[in-house]
Amino acid sequence: MRPRSPLLLALKLSVVLGSLWTLFLLSGPTIDFNPTYILRYRWLEYTGDDGSPESVCNCTAIQQGDEETLEQTKLLTITKDFRKSIQIPDEYYINATQDCRNFKLSRKYLTFPLSQEEEDFPLAYSIVVHQKVQNFERLLRAIYAPQNIYCIHVDNKSEGSVISAIEAITSCFPNVFLVSKRVTVVYAAWPRVQADLNCMADLYNASTKWKYFINLCGQDFPLKTNLEIVRALRYLRGGNSMESERMPENKKYRFTNSFEVVNGNLETGKQKTPPPFNLPIMSGGAYIVVNRGYIRSVLEDHRILTLIEWSKDTYSPDEFLWATIQRVPGVPGSNWLNAKYDMSDVNAIARLVKWHWHEGSRGSLEAVYPKCEGNHVRAICVYGVGDLQWMLTQHHLFANKFDIYTDPVAIYCLEKYLRQKALADLH
Known part of the structure; x- marks a missing residue:
């Protein structure tokens, strides 16, 4: 990591830390300041004291595939009280983003690059959304980094509260913006492509610095940290990865x-x-x-x-x-x-998807991957907690589908794993 100006770093950190502590820089202008010291504070981690309903679950045991823990977690996620407790209304985001600084702080967004390697390799994202703001906001938080750039396409036929909430969220970030031309997306028709094309044009014209483009939808979630994504893309040596x-x-x-x-x-x-x-x-x-x-x-x-x-x-x-x-x-x-x-979806790194007709038991000649531990929508697995152990061994950068209303613990444990890994990689 090359030396940085202590004053510049202090200003950058102060945006995030606010009144949590005062940073004193007593050394001369050539000191090599290591932000790892600041990151040892646990305020950036998702911990059991966050107050989220999912925090009662043992994510470590879930990731290790402990059968008793998985069964207990599945029973918890189907209870009426738990399902009600994890739902965040769209109005929350509209109100919470009235104070952007507090919103980013309370939601634990990373507002400074975690490494020089990541800062030097910015990415461009297109995210197409039509519902479930809570899913979208968790995805944005998981992939957010200030050096990246994000174009959000909200379907024209989305409910007004969805549009307003996503507009409010994007207004808090200088590098996150709504697409300039929205369309009404029709399943299996051209407008789905047009939505991405419109974001591609906006991203291309907005910045000349980003290296790679990744398109997502609101039910995707990363399987890798930003640093791991950057390194995987560097390894492509200018190539693309897709089915x-x-x-x-x-x-x-x-x-x-x-x-x-x-x-x-x-x-x-x-x-x-x-x-x-x-x-x-x-x-x-x-x-x-x-x-x-x-x-x-x-x-x-x-x-x-x-x-x-x-x-x-x-x-x-x-x-x-x-x-x-x-x-x-x-x-x-x-x-x-x-x-x-030719490249299959299994060999490409773009997206991990479990199709119903390719699932099967281990050792089966026909099976491509183990059976879905969640449920299926249009023959695609909506992941459950039982999928996490297998999922984290795959090379894909992202997975689809996740649903906060179907299995919130799967998302919670995955984002907790990624945040802790991102911070641990700095030590």
Whole structure:
């Protein structure tokens, strides 16, 4: 870590520490000040005295897979009183953010970089949200760092209290902003892609410093600390990471016929023309980890812009567009078209998702991962506490889905683990 001005560091820390203590700097201007000393104070950690209902649970035993603790925790999470106690109304965020300094302090946001390595490698995030402000705020807190930049897209059809609460939260952070153009997102239709495209453009124009772009939704949560994410991205050496494979025959109807939104639903129409430039359409996912050059290609490359226009009347374009662009020659960080460069969602680091039909018992030839310990929504596992031990052994940066109203302890124990790890890595 290179030497820093004590005065500059004191000013930065004072924003966070406020009246908790007074920082005296008695040495000369060339002292090498180590913020680790300040971070030994436990105020940044999530501890049992935080007053949160989930703090009664033994996260250490849960992460170790202790069966008795897991069973007790599952029984607790289904009780009516506990489920009621963990819910935070949207109005709380609207009122609490009237005093931004106190909001960030009480919610324990990290308002200064934890290392020079992280400060020198800023990231750009797009987060698409339509409900469950509490889920979103926990996600933002888990990934927040002052050197990063965050674009938030709130669905046009979201309830007024959701929009107001997220607007209030973003107003407390200079590097978190609402997208300039909101859309009404329709499941499996083009507006889901447009929401990310609008944030991509805003992020690209807002800062020239960020190195990588990561898109998220409100039910994602990190599996790695910011430092671990930075190191994983450095290891890519300019490459991108996302699912990009041959398109299965049973999915080709998604782009061989046109689709349009009618009364909020997708209806099929006439047969489409072949893809432009004879591009092979790849199978992929909606979530990606890509370098700044990839985003520049999405916004400026005439081949990509033509592909985007062609894709606007397809079904679930988010599940092939990014994967196809990843195989276009000349796109920064892209891979060759040869099948040997295909990448599955299991091998990519972008997102850990448990699909119902790929679950099974350990040792099964067909199973990709163990069975879901939570419940399923649209065949995707909504993680429970029983998934944490397995989840933390995976290489993915993020996982989907989490739901504060289904299993709040899974989120609580994961964010507690990540915060303590982030602070421990400084020692």
